[in-house]
Amino acid sequence: MKRITPKRFLKSWGDRFWKLAIKPGKPFAFGKLSNSWFCGLPGNPVSATLTFYQLVQPLLAKLSGNTASGLPARQRVRTASRLKKTPGRLDFQRGVLQRNADGELEVTTTGHQGSHIFSSFSLGNCFIVLERDRGNVDVGEWVEVEPFNALFGGL
Template sequence: IKPGKPFASFGKLSNSWFCGLPGNPVSAALTFYQLVQPLLAKLGGNTASAVPPRQRVRTTSRLKKTPGRLDFQRGILQRSANGELEVTTTGHQGSHIFSSFSLGNCFIVLERERGNVEPGEWVEVEPFNALFGGL
């Protein structure tokens, strides 16, 4: 997944589970919400789906993407003038740019095989409030 490298690994040492997160802040946050949080829920006995809920919306921004990796870009999900949900990029998407995470309210999920996305195309988003337990 992008951003998310390097994901050290996860496993069990004696009776303790461990997860090694990447060093860049956006990569660490993304891998926590996509990989670690579902693992913790499952280990805690939660039988509900660990997959964060997604919505399909149109983007108002051009999104740059090279095919080959599942990409989670940061976006701002909002209602348009006609009341429909739409998403706009937060700007530069480098894993070291934490403002792209703090300004956003969702991940824009771009499939592995997808390339660049033009304004008006449909994308899937994961609102952050779903990742934070619905707060």
């Protein structure tokens, strides 16, 4: 008897996609079962939280008739720490957005960025959004950030 996996189950139904070129959050399922939309979140806590706020929340807003994207406006700031990144996927690293001694906004990493390290959300206050083709980022380079307060309803 074949083992029933979510992928095998969903394959027997209608339209769907299974993987995304984002980090964290690559294993994400989306499609339609009969007349209902479904979203399958990844298993790791950081991946599940990220994909919910970046993908599911905007989808729910749109399906509810909201014309806004549901995503916060991104800001360009300089990074105060070196960021590791391998090209090939859009990367959402957790960071701390703050003012430096000159009063300018800058961002630092929360440290290790593993999809199982949920403390990166409690330590951080923003996503550092690194483009798909970008590699490592040196101190002083420009990056885009999305503040958490807009995502989490001002918490």
